[in-house]
Amino acid sequence: MGYTRLDSTEPEYPQYEPPAQQPQRVWLHVLLFVATFLSTLLAGITWTGGDYFNVATWGNGLLYAVLLLAFLTAHEFGHYFAARYHKVDATLPFYIPMPLFFLMPNFGTFGAVIRIRSAIPNRKVLFDIGVAGPLAGFVVCLLILIIGLVTLPPIDYLYSINPEILELNLRFGDTILYWLLSHVFANPNGFLPPMEYICHYPFLCVGWFGLFVTSLNLLPLGQLDGGHITYALLGRYQRKLANVVVFLLVFIGLGSIFNDLIEVISEETSSELFNAIRSVLYPLLVWLKSVAPWYFAGWGGWLFWALLARFFFGISHPPVYESEPLDIKRKIMGWASILIFVTSISYNGISYSEPEQEQLKQLQNSKTVELYHPKEIVGSPHRN
Numbered sequence: 176m177g178y179t180r181l182d183s184t185e186p187e188y189p190q191y192e193p194p195a196q197q198p199q200r201v202w203l204h205v206l207l208f209v210a211t212f213l214s215t216l217l218a219g220i221t222w223t224g225g226d227y228f229n230v231a232t233w234g235n236g237l238l239y240a241v242l243l244l245a246f247l248t249a250h251e252f253g254h255y256f257a258a259r260y261h262k263v264d265a266t267l268p269f270y271i272p273m274p275l276f277f278l279m280p281n282f283g284t285f286g287a288v289i290r291i292r293s294a295i296p297n298r299k300v301l302f303d304i305g306v307a308g309p310l311a312g313f314v315v316c317l318l319i320l321i322i323g324l325v326t327l328p329p330i331d332y333l334y335s336i337n338p339e340i341l342e343l344n345l346r347f348g349d350t351i352l353y354w355l356l357s358h359v360f361a362n363p364n365g366f367l368p369p370m371e372y373i374c375h376y377p378f379l380c381v382g383w384f385g386l387f388v389t390s391l392n393l394l395p396l397g398q399l400d401g402g403h404i405t406y407a408l409l410g411r412y413q414r415k416l417a418n419v420v421v422f423l424l425v426f427i428g429l430g431s432i433f434n435d436l437i438e439v440i441s442e443e444t445s446s447e448l449f450n451a452i453r454s455v456l457y458p459l460l461v462w463l464k465s466v467a468p469w470y471f472a473g474w475g476g477w478l479f480w481a482l483l484a485r486f487f488f489g490i491s492h493p494p495v496y497e498s499e500p501l502d503i504k505r506k507i508m509g510w511a512s513i514l515i516f517v518t519s520i521s522y523n524g525i526s527y528s529e530p531e532q533e534q535l536k537q538l539q540n541s542k543t544v545e546l547y548h549p550k551e552i553v554g555s556p557h558r559n
Contacts, residue, residue: 197264197292204267208244211270211284215240218273218283222374224336235377240283242381244270246315247287250389253311254289254304261300264293282384295495298407302505305403306512309389313515316385320353323378324360327367336375345374347383348474348521355518386519391480393516395420397489401516406492407501408509414491421481421490427470427522428478433460434471474524 217227219239225232251268258265271285295301347353347370361367373379395405396417406413437460440453464471484490501509 199267201267204269207270207272208268210272210274211247211287212240212244214272214274215243215283218281219243219377222380223377224375239377239381242319242377243282243284243385246312246319246381246385246388247284249315250308250312250392251287251289253307253309257304257307258289258291261296261303263291263295263300263304265304266290266292286388297496298410298501299499299505301403301495302407302501302509305400305407306505306508309393309400309404309512309515310508312385312389313519316382316389317356319378319385320356320382321360323376323382324357326378327361327365327376330366333368333372333375346371346523346526347373347380347387348523348525350383350386350519350521352386352518353383387521387525390516390519390521393512393519394480394484396484397492399488401512402489402492404509404512406495408506417484417490417492421484424477424481424484427473428475428481430470430473431475432478434464435475437461437464437471469522472523474522474526476524 216233216236216239218236219225220227220233220236223235223239225234225236247270248268255265255267266289268287268289270287273281273284275281291304295304349370357367368376368379373383392399393401393404395401395413402413402417405416409416437457440449440457443450443453
C-alpha cells in the first residue's frame with residue numbers, strides 16, 4: 176500500500192480512495208427544517224412585538240424566520256455542494272430548532288450542521304469545503320444588511336412595539352463591517368436604531384447575527400470552518416495560531432468577569448477575610464478599569480468558546496492526506512475569509528441590555544428623537 180506525507184512532522188496516512196455515497200434520510204432533514212422554521216417564526220414574532228394568536232401580526236416574524244433560514248441554508252448548502260463536487264460523502268443539513276421560544280432572549284434556532292461521512296482527500300478539498308459555507312452565508316447576510324439599511328423605517332416603527340418587548344433587548348456589539356455599511360447605505364437624515372434595538376428589526380437582526388455567527392465559525396480552531404481554512408493555508412502552523420487565539424479568547428473573556436467582580440466586591444461585609452481581600456483587589460480593579468475601560472467591555476462568552484475549543488471541537492486540526500500547495504485563487508479566497516472574520520467579529524459580542532425606564536419612556540413618547548444612545552437621548556442625526 177502506498178503512503179504520502181503532509182510534511183516532515185506529521186504521520187503517514189494510506190492513499191485516499193473515494194467513498195461510496197451513503198443514502199440520505201430526507202424525511203428527517205425536512206422534519207427538522209419545518210420545526211426550525213416554526214421555532215424561528217415564534218422567536219421572530221416575539222422580537223418584533225407580534226401576537227402569537229393574531230395571524231395579522233405575524234408579518235415581521237415570518238420575515239425574520241425566512242431571512243434567518245436563508246442564511247443558514249446558504250451556509251450549510253455551501254459546504255454540502257462543495258463536498259458533493261469533490262465526491263466527498265456528506266449529509267444534507269440538519270437544522271436545529273430552539274423550541275423554547277418564550278425563554279428570551281433567543282433566536283429560535285441553534286443553527287444547522289452537515290456531517291462529513293468520509294475522509295477528506297487533500298488540502299484543496301478541505302479548503303473548498305471549509306470556505307464554501309462561510310462565503311455563501313456572508314454574501315446572503317451582506318445583502319440582507321444592505322437591504323435592511325436602505326429600507327429602514329422611521330422611528331415610529333419602534334413606537335408600535337409593545338413596551339414590554341422593548342425591555343427585552345440584546346445589545347449587538349460593534350463590528351467594523353456593520354459600522355461601514357451603516358455609514359454607506361443608511362439614510363444620513365433618517366433614524367438609525369442603536370445597537371440595543373436592532374434585534375427588533377428583522378433585516379438588521381438577521382444580517383448582524385448571521386455575520387457574527389460566520390465570524391465565530393471562522394475562528395481558526397480545530398474542526399471549525401476557520402480551522403479547516405487556516406490548516407489548508409498554513410499546515411502545521413495552524414496549531415500555533417490556534418493557541419494564540421485561545422489565549423486571546425480567555426484574556427478578553429476574563430475582562431468581563433473582572434467587570435462583574437467589581438460590582439460584587441464593591442461593598443464591605445461582616446467577613447474580615449473578604450474585606451481584607453477587597454481592600455487590595457477592589458482598588459486595583461477600579462484603577463485598571465479607569466486605565467483600560469475597553470478591556471472590561473469584552474464579551475464574557477469568549478471564555479465559553481475557549482472551553483468549547485478545548486473540550487469539543489479541538490484546538491489543532493487533524494492531519495489530512497498530502498496534496499500540492501493551494502493555488503493562488505484559493506489563497507486569495509482564504510485571505511478574503513480572514514478579512515471577513517476581522518470585519519465581522521465583535522469584541523463585545525452579544526449582551527443583555529436593560530435600558531432605564533425613563534429612557535424607554537422618552538424613546539416611546541418623544542417623536543422628535545433622532546438618535547438614542549445607551550446613556551442619553553440626543554436630538555441629532557444618527558451620523559456624527
